Amino acid sequence: VEASIPEPQREAWKRNQITSFVDKDGFEQEVVRHVETTLARSMFNCDEIAAYSATSLAFRDRLITHWNKTQQRQTYRDTKRVYYLSLEFLMGRALDNAMLNVGLKDIAKDGLSELGFRIEDVIKQEHDAALGNGGLGRLAACFLDSLATLNYPAWGYGLRYRYGIFKQEIIDGYQVEVPDYWLDFNPWEFPRHDVTVDIQFFGQVSKKTIDGKSMCMWEGGEIVQAVAYDVPIPGYDTSTTNNLRLWSSKASGGEFDFQKFNSGDYESSVAEQQRAETISAVLYPNDNLERGKELRLKQQYFWVAASLYDIVRRFKKSKRQWKEFPDQVAIQLNDTHPTLAIVELQRILIDIEGLPWDDAWEIVTSTFGYTNHTVLPEALEKWPVGLVQHLLPRHLQIIYDINLYFLQGVEKAFPDDRDMLRRVSIIEESQPKMVRMAFLAIVGSHKVNGVAELHSDLIKTTIFKDFVKIYGVDKFTNVTNGITPRRWLHQANPRLSELIASRCGGNAFLTDLTLLSQLERHVDDKQFRKEWAEIKYANKVRLAKHIKDTTGVVVNPASLFDVQVKRIHEYKRQQLNVFGVIHRYLSLKAMTPEQRKKQLPRVSIFGGKAAPGYWMAKQIIHLVNSVGAVVNKDEDIGDLLKVIFLEDYNVSKAEMICPASDISEHISTAGTEASGTSNMKFVLNGGLIIGTCDGANIEITREVGESNIFLFGNLSEDVEDLRHAHTYGSHTIDPDLDKVFNEIEKGTFGTPHDFSAMIAAVRHHGDYYLVSDDFRSYIEAHQLVDEAYRNQDDWIAKCITAVSRMGFFTSDRCIEEYAEEIWNVEPLAVDRH
Ligand code: 8GP
Numbered sequence: 001v002e003a004s005i006p007e008p009q010r011e012a013w014k015r016n017q018i019t020s021f022v023d024k025d026g027f028e029q030e031v032v033r034h035v036e037t038t039l040a041r042s043m044f045n046c047d048e049i050a051a052y053s054a055t056s057l058a059f060r061d062r063l064i065t066h067w068n069k070t071q072q073r074q075t076y077r078d079t080k081r082v083y084y085l086s087l088e089f090l091m092g093r094a095l096d097n098a099m100l101n102v103g104l105k106d107i108a109k110d111g112l113s114e115l116g117f118r119i120e121d122v123i124k125q126e127h128d129a130a131l132g133n134g135g136l137g138r139l140a141a142c143f144l145d146s147l148a149t150l151n152y153p154a155w156g157y158g159l160r161y162r163y164g165i166f167k168q169e170i171i172d173g174y175q176v177e178v179p180d181y182w183l184d185f186n187p188w189e190f191p192r193h194d195v196t197v198d199i200q201f202f203g204q205v206s207k208k209t210i211d212g213k214s215m216c217m218w219e220g221g222e223i224v225q226a227v228a229y230d231v232p233i234p235g236y237d238t239s240t241t242n243n244l245r246l247w248s249s250k251a252s253g254g255e256f257d258f259q260k261f262n263s264g265d266y267e268s269s270v271a272e273q274q275r276a277e278t279i280s281a282v283l284y285p286n287d288n289l290e291r292g293k294e295l296r297l298k299q300q301y302f303w304v305a306a307s308l309y310d311i312v313r314r315f316k317k318s319k320r321q322w323k324e325f326p327d328q329v330a331i332q333l334n335d336t337h338p339t340l341a342i343v344e345l346q347r348i349l350i351d352i353e354g355l356p357w358d359d360a361w362e363i364v365t366s367t368f369g370y371t372n373h374t375v376l377p378e379a380l381e382k383w384p385v386g387l388v389q390h391l392l393p394r395h396l397q398i399i400y401d402i403n404l405y406f407l408q409g410v411e412k413a414f415p416d417d418r419d420m421l422r423r424v425s426i427i428e429e430s431q432p433k434m435v436r437m438a439f440l441a442i443v444g445s446h447k448v449n450g451v452a453e454l455h456s457d458l459i460k461t462t463i464f465k466d467f468v469k470i471y472g473v474d475k476f477t478n479v480t481n482g483i484t485p486r487r488w489l490h491q492a493n494p495r496l497s498e499l500i501a502s503r504c505g506g507n508a509f510l511t512d513l514t515l516l517s518q519l520e521r522h523v524d525d526k527q528f529r530k531e532w533a534e535i536k537y538a539n540k541v542r543l544a545k546h547i548k549d550t551t552g553v554v555v556n557p558a559s560l561f562d563v564q565v566k567r568i569h570e571y572k573r574q575q576l577n578v579f580g581v582i583h584r585y586l587s588l589k590a591m592t593p594e595q596r597k598k599q600l601p602r603v604s605i606f607g608g609k610a611a612p613g614y615w616m617a618k619q620i621i622h623l624v625n626s627v628g629a630v631v632n633k634d635e636d637i638g639d640l641l642k643v644i645f646l647e648d649y650n651v652s653k654a655e656m657i658c659p660a661s662d663i664s665e666h667i668s669t670a671g672t673e674a675s676g677t678s679n680m681k682f683v684l685n686g687g688l689i690i691g692t693c694d695g696a697n698i699e700i701t702r703e704v705g706e707s708n709i710f711l712f713g714n715l716s717e718d719v720e721d722l723r724h725a726h727t728y729g730s731h732t733i734d735p736d737l738d739k740v741f742n743e744i745e746k747g748t749f750g751t752p753h754d755f756s757a758m759i760a761a762v763r764h765h766g767d768y769y770l771v772s773d774d775f776r777s778y779i780e781a782h783q784l785v786d787e788a789y790r791n792q793d794d795w796i797a798k799c800i801t802a803v804s805r806m807g808f809f810t811s812d813r814c815i816e817e818y819a820e821e822i823w824n825v826e827p828l829a830v831d832r833h
Contacts, residue, residue, distance in 0.1 A: 020062040027104070027111040030058035051117045052095065052125035055108060056187040059098045063232040064190070066241040073828060074153040078318055080327060080825045082147065082154040082818075083311055085341060086334035087303065088137030088283070089144070089158050089244060090165075091129040091231075092487070092651030094188045095122075100491055101149075101234040127182045128650050130164035131246075133287040134567040135481075135677050136373050138651065139451075140334055142677075142811040145484040148235030148242040149511065150815055151827040157307035159299060160189070160229045160246035163282040168609045168648040173625035173750075177285075177612050188231055189246070195228035197306040198252055201298065205394045216351050218394040224276045225252040226306035236486045237511065240830055247306045249279035286611045287567040288379045294391070297383055301392060304341040312348060322355060326366035330823035333370045333445065336381045336437035342368055342444030343395045346402070351394070357401070369822040370441040370448050371479075373674050375455070375463055376571065381437040385427065388435055399435060403427055406443050410470055424466045442467050442475075447822045451481045452675035452696040454716065479818055480699055481675040482811035485513050488681045492655035495535045496686060500803075503528065514807035519800055529796045536662075536686055536799075543660035547605075547644055553632050556639045559601035560789050563682070564665035565649050565657055568610040568617040571672040575758060576771050577606070577665055578624050580778055581643055582740045582749075585631050588640055600786045601639040607649035607657070619758055621645065626749040654678070659685045662795075663710070663785050666691035667778070669769045671716030673697075680809040686799045688788075690781055692774070700809070704802040710788075712781035713774040722773055726766045733763055734775040 005013060021027045034054035035041050041050050074081065099105035109119040132138060140156065147154040166177040203221025207214055231244040251273040278295065279302050315328055333339060342364055349360035374380075389396045403426040414420045426443065428434040442448050442464060450456030456478030460468050468476060490497040490510055501507050503522050509515040522528045540557040547555050564577050581604045588596060606624045610617030628643035646653065658664075664682040666673070666689055673695040682689055683700060690710040691697040701709050714722060725731070733741070741759045745752045762771050789795050819825050 018061075018065050020065055021058065021104075021107075024107050024111045024114070027058060027107050028115060030061065031055055031111065031115060034058060046116075048117065048121050049125050051112065051115070052122045053185060053187060055112065055122055056095050056098075056126070059095065059102065059104075059108075060187050060232070062102060063098060063234050063241050066234065066239045067230075067232045067243065069239065070241045070830075071243070073830065075317075077153075077828060078328075079153060079828060080823075081314075081329060082152060082823050082825055083307070083329065083331045084140065084143060084147075084154065084156045084334065085304065085307060085331060085338035086137070086140040086156065086158055087300070087337040088132030088334075089129075089140045089156060089246075090132030090134075090137035090651055091141045091244075092655070093123065093126040093128055094231075095126050096491055097145075097487055098234055100486060101145075101236040103237060126652075127186075128164075128652050129182065129186075129188070130180055130650055131158065131161050131283060133165055133283070133285065135675070136287075136335060139481055139677060139811075141651075142482065142484040142487075143815060144233045144242065144244060145236070145486060146482075146811040146815040148233045148240050149238060149484075149486070150812060150819075151235065151238055151240045151830055152242075152815065152819060152825060153828055154242050154825075156233070156242075156244040157303070157310075158244065158246050159280050159283075159303050160248040161280060161283045162248075162277075165283055165285055165609065165650075166612070170621070170625060170645060170647045173622050173629065175610055175618050175621050190230045190232075192228040192230055195310070197226045197247075197309045198223045199226055199249075199302050199305050201301070201391055203393065205397060213354065215354070216394060216397070218347075218351070223252040224279060224302065225250050226302060228306075228310070238830060240828075245307070245310070247280065247303055249276055249302060251276035285609070286613075288374055288376055288569060288571070289611060289614070290379055290381045291613075292381075292383065294387060297387060297391060300337055301340050301344075301395075304338050305344055307338075308341055308344050308348065312345075322349065322353065322363060323359070325363050329367055330825055331368050332818070332823070333368060333441055335371065335373050336441050339370075339381075339437045339441045339444070340392075340395065342440060343398050343402070346398055346444075347394060350398075357405075361402075361405075365444055365446055368441075368445040369818075370445040372438065372448065372450055372455075372459055372464075375458055375674070376672065380463070382428065382434040383437065385433040385435060396435075399426060399440065402440070402443060413470065420466060424470065438463070439467075442471075446475070447477055448475060449477045449479045449822065450674065451479065452699060453478055453480060454671070454693075454698050455674040455695060458671060458716070477821060479814055479821070480696060480808075481677050481680075482809045482814040483677055483680045483684070484811050485510055485684065487655070488658065489684055492681075493535075493539065493659040493685050495538065496532075496659065499528075499531055499535060511812065512807075513810035513812065516804050516807050519804035523797050523800050523804075529793065529800070532686065532800060533792070533796050536660075539659040539685075540662075543605075543656060546656060547603075547646070550647060551644060553628075553642060553644060555603045555642045555644065556601055559603045559639060559642070560786070561603050561605060561660055561662045562665065562785075563605045563607075563657060563661040563663070563687075564667075565605070565607035565646070565654065566676075566678055568608045568614075568620055570616060570620075570761075570769050571668055573667050573669060573769055573771065574606060574608070574620050574624070576667055576769075576774065576778060577604070578620065578627060579737060579740045579771065579775065580782060581631075581641070582627060582743060583736055583779060584782075585627070585634075585637070585641055586739065586743060588637055589634075596636075596640060599640050600789060601641070602786075603642045603644060605644045605646060605657070605661075607646035607653070609649065616757065616761070619755065623744075623749065623755055623758065626754075630749055654681070658682055658687070661685070661687035662789065663687060664689050666694075666697055667713070667774075668692055668694050669719065669774075670694045670714055671719050672769075680806070683802050684806050684809070686803055688785075688795075688798060688802065690785060696809075700806075703805045703808055705805070708798045708802045708805075710781045710785055712777040714770060719770065722770055723766065723768060726768075731767065731772075734772045736779065737762070737772050737775045 031054045034057040164180045169176045226247040229246045233242040349355045426439045504518045544557045624645045658681045666679040675695040692713040
């Protein structure tokens with residue numbers, strides 16, 4: 001619909017351009033206006049939530065004017081855009097980030113104070129936007145921040161879940177899940193009731209002849225409507241404000257079926273509406289695990305089809321030829337969840353636009369790039385052919401055709417390798433037959449990347465080995481993950497950020513993180529070290545207060561804070577950590593009081609959610625809590641060891657925890673953690689890490705130097721042989737670990753039966769994650785940590801040195817690599833604020 005204002009009337013619009021506030025008085029006016037009009041309240045009933053709402057609305061207004069200008073500029077210049085398709089965006093809080101990126105936090109602070117509020121209290125009112133599970137979703141959020149900051153024309157596309165990742169409560173030492181209903185009041189989204197797409201499911205395919213051409217028609221079935229909700233994404237120190245478009249599902253054709261209603265069938269008309277709304281109702285709470293639920297496949301197609309419709313609609317406005325599509329559009333698939341986009345674009349081009357198959361396929365494969373985030377077999381997506389056939393009959397036909405042409409090419413190129421076709425086929429000939437989504441993603445993309453060097457090498461030599469033979473090695477590349485220093489340093493750790501700025505020539509390091517290297521000159525500066533240590537201590541005091549408030553346990557901030565916060569998963573080996581904690585406890589117990597006095601006090605802090613259906617992960621949480629319950633009240637031990645489980649780990653908690661850590665644990669079995677990104681956050685905040693030679697730990701070691709990290713454990717190349725030996729040779733358990741097991745079995749930490757499966761996994765079931773093999777070297781690495789920490793001066797020097805060498809790990813660098821190597825897009829130059 002043409003809704004543009006005619007030229008003669010535009011003058012009035014230009015005269016009345018909205019001006020955003022620039023100073024404290026302007027900000028206060030906006031807050032008061034929003035409290036009194038938008039919220040319909042007054043100074044007599046304005047609580048902190050109202051202050052938060054009004055402040056957010058004031059900043060939102062600002063963002064949206066920038067957003068409008070950014071979109072107009074991008075449309076006018078008509079350059080290539082990037083579309084980042086991700087089923088997860090783990091955004092966290094928006095207000096603090098918006099204030100910092102726009103550069104008006106100080107003004108807001110003063111203004112709020114004059115109006116009777118402390119800015120920290122106002123910021124804390126915001127509910128995290130938690131539309132993700134862990135690393136994959138947070139990476140998408142960091143990428144959006146970098147894309148906007150670097151002025152790339154880019155959109156994110158995702159689902160607007162009504163329920164984000166569940167909230168975790170710990171009751172009697174067990175995880176309990178509580179739904180996260182977060183949309184009550186969300187000032188950061190703009191419903192676009194005018195931007196809707198009808199999405200088709202089920203139905204049948206028939207052949208029709210149109211203009212002498214035989215075409216496939218997908219008809220019948222049911223229609224669900226996708227409604228767009230837009231979230232503005234401000235860049236740091238630039239006016240570029242990009243868009244995150246989230247789709248929400250509703251029944252097509254309005255509120256409910258009036259015909260059914262009138263005929264007295266009220267219930268079923270409401271039921272139909274509810275069924276439609278179910279599609280975007282809930283985020284699946286699994287990290288690195290795929291459960292193959294039908295509703296999940298529906299979510300995927302719903303989101304992908306709506307997003308592609310939107311992208312194609314935007315492209316068509318420019319009236320270009322189809323072959324120019326890949327010059328205008330780059331689509332990145334965040335893991336295999338959006339792989340149906342490949343099939344959907346091919347369908348649009350051949351069935352609706354009438355292009356020949358080969359021309360369409362050339363366009364499709366030039367458009368897509370695919371990022372793999374895991375090699376764990378249980379996380380690789382496969383869908384039963386029968387399910388795809390039922391839900392998306394036309395798509396299944398296209399998948400079969402894609403596979404046919406692909407396999408024909410393979411057969412020609414490898415006539416002697418008969419088994420090759422079976423191995424690489426997009427259809428797995430199992431019972432039932434399955435569509436292998438990763439293979440489809442590879443075949444339909446022009447680039448495939450892993451997320452850290454080791455991981456990118458592993459996918460080339462293991463799960464995607466045959467595809468390297470088929471396509472050549474150049475199709476496969478690496479983009480090591482990164483994090484945004486705006487949120488993960490400047491926002492999370494303002495005092496450290498300020499101290500760094502004072503030695504690095506101001507805030508420029510926030511957009512050029514390599515400038516951190518200037519810190520190295522100050523490593524020996526006593527005053528600088530002292531200020532550094534004071535900031536770390538203050539951050540630990542803040543965390544200690546949170547621990548006291550939430551668990552009742554008093555911890556001494558002078559202790560070494562040892563932190564492992566991430567999703568609970570056997571491959572991440574929280575069990576190794578808790579076994580190590582028990583070993584430490586037993587060693588302390590065996591000492592004389594004199595010996596104990598010489599020991600270094602430690603707080604072991606755990607946090608993270610277990611997928612609700614992941615029984616073993618829940619047992620690990622239970623063991624940590626059970627150990628804490630015993631150790632924390634043991635008077636022999638006192639401050640020497642405290643064991644804490646922090647409830648409901650999320651993005652905003654991470655912002656408090658990362659700055660307060662002395663040592664953090666990144667201890668996955670070598671070869672299993674694709675990258676890890678919290679490892680980067682902890683080092684950037686002046687903590688050291690203990691870790692295995694896995695994921696990005698390896699590159700962090702290369703950058704910061706071996707003397708500034710504590711590595712231990714077997715290497716990834718030895719894992720397979722060790723596993724083989726466990727199963728077919730004799731498997732002896734490390735004697736110290738055996739003592740730990742015996743203590744658990746004695747009932748020291750509660751009912752032994754609760755933990756018998758965890759122990760049996762190591763003793764009797766092949767110790768798949770190599771807990772016993774790595775135990776000795778893990779304990780030894782911790783002894784080195786203790787020794788190093790005793791010399792505080794050296795310790796601080798290590799931390800400063802490590803931070804100064806972290807420039808590589810900014811997500812800005814990642815985005816530049818993607819832009820150059822995969823997307824072929826350029827930033828649009830713009831004015832600053
Ligand atoms: C995660 C990886 O486990 C983590 O190492 C990495 O840092 C992060 O992705 C970002 O790249 N992977 C997943 O969360 C994942 O693969 N999830 C499901 C798709 C299986």
